[in-house]
Amino acid sequence: MEKIKIITDSTCDLPKELIAKHDIEVIPLEVTIDNVTYLDGVDITLEEFLDKMDKADESPKTSQITPGRFSQVYKKYLDEGYSIVSLHLSSKMSGTFQSATIAKGMLETDKIFIVDSQNVTCGLGMLVLKACALKNENYNAEEIYKIVLQTIPKVKSTLNFESLDNLVKGGRLSKTQGIIGGLLGIKLNLAVENGEMVVRDKVRGSKKALRYIIEYLEQTGISTQISPIVLNAAADKENAEVLQGIKRYLEDKGIEYVEAEVGCVVGTHSGRNACGIFFIEC
Incomplete structure (x- = not known):
């Protein structure tokens, strides 16, 4: 063999x-x-890294x-x-x-x-x-x-972001796309499509953001051959409600899922207060 x-x-x-x-x-x-290089997932935790990023004069590389x-x-x-x-x-x-x-x-x-x-x-x-x-x-x-x-092509995602600042700084989104990210109460729904991050839509408030995600899951359909992964990028405040709402939806459907946290490299671009789900469509 x-x-x-x-x-x-x-x-x-x-x-x-x-x-x-x-x-x-x-x-x-x-x-x-801060001129110190770390191995992602080895030398530093996400929370330690985000704390350093909050205080740093320059964006991480x-x-x-x-x-x-x-x-x-x-x-x-x-x-x-x-x-x-x-x-x-x-x-x-x-x-x-x-x-x-x-x-x-x-x-x-x-x-x-x-x-x-x-x-x-x-x-x-x-x-x-x-x-x-x-x-x-x-x-x-x-x-x-x-x-x-x-x-x-069957790997799908629906992600909720509070801010796009880090994605713009890291070159993952254009400044034009990032403009909508600072508006009060606006939640951004993003996805990875054709190898790139894209803004799919914007909604006002966490309840509408969660409803948007669930509607997408319903329309697309989740294959259970590989468990979907619920992703947490230091989601707090209102986005924690979205994160918990995704989990409740899966539990109500009887779908087993994996919980994961972004690493420091991904955290460089996501920043704090983002969450979402990756899955394989039916």
């Missing part, structure tokens, strides 16, 4: 217990704040994984006889996918299959869990790769 290793990067934002359960290799990106780091990890598993399926955040958001591709070329192997998830945070995490499920069903690495590619 083929030995397969599932590899991803720290922007998948999967809970540590799931990473351990599925024996996933997570390569951390780096984030620099994030760094992609280099081809050299990928090469070291890949070689380790290749030497142990593994085939590798390596899934990473959208190539439109980072050069990490390109670095992985370069590393594969350096190693001159056909035993590495690299996936541009066209997603980030738990959208990437959903695809990683899909790959793990296929591995457990004894699919080979190439089959896992092909099925995951077919699954990418």
Whole structure:
């Protein structure tokens, strides 16, 4: 039977217990704040990072994984006889996918299959869990790769943001898109579409924001083959109500879900007080 290793990067934002359960290799990106560089998910907690970000004079800087780091990890598993399926955040958001591709070329192997998830945070995490499920069903690495590619268009998201300031500062949204983010009482619904963050709509107040999310879930339909992931980016005050409302909706429907928290790299762009859900559509 083929030995397969599932590899991803720290922007998948999967809970540590799931990473351990599925024996996933997570390569951390780096984030620099106040001239100190941390490994995402390793050296600093989200709350510590957000506190530093609140006090910092400059916005944090994030760094992609280099081809050299990928090469070291890949070689380790290749030497142990593994085939590798390596899934990473959208190539439109980072050069990490390109670095992985370069590393594969350096190693001159056909035993590495690299996936541009066209997603980030738990959208990437959903695809990683899909790959793990296929591995457990004894699919080979190439089959896992092909099925995951077919699954990418089915990964959906609906996210509630209080402010778009960090997304604009980080270049994930334009200044024009960000203008609507500072209006009093306005909640922004965002999604990851075609590998990029987009503003889907704006509503006034938390109740309408929650209703908008639930309507989207109802219209799209949630597949339960892979549990949806409810994402928390330090949601507080009114957005905590939206977060709890998403959970109640899933519980009322009898849908098991995973709870996750953004890491520091994703937190650089989301900032505080955001939440939402990633899922695979029916």
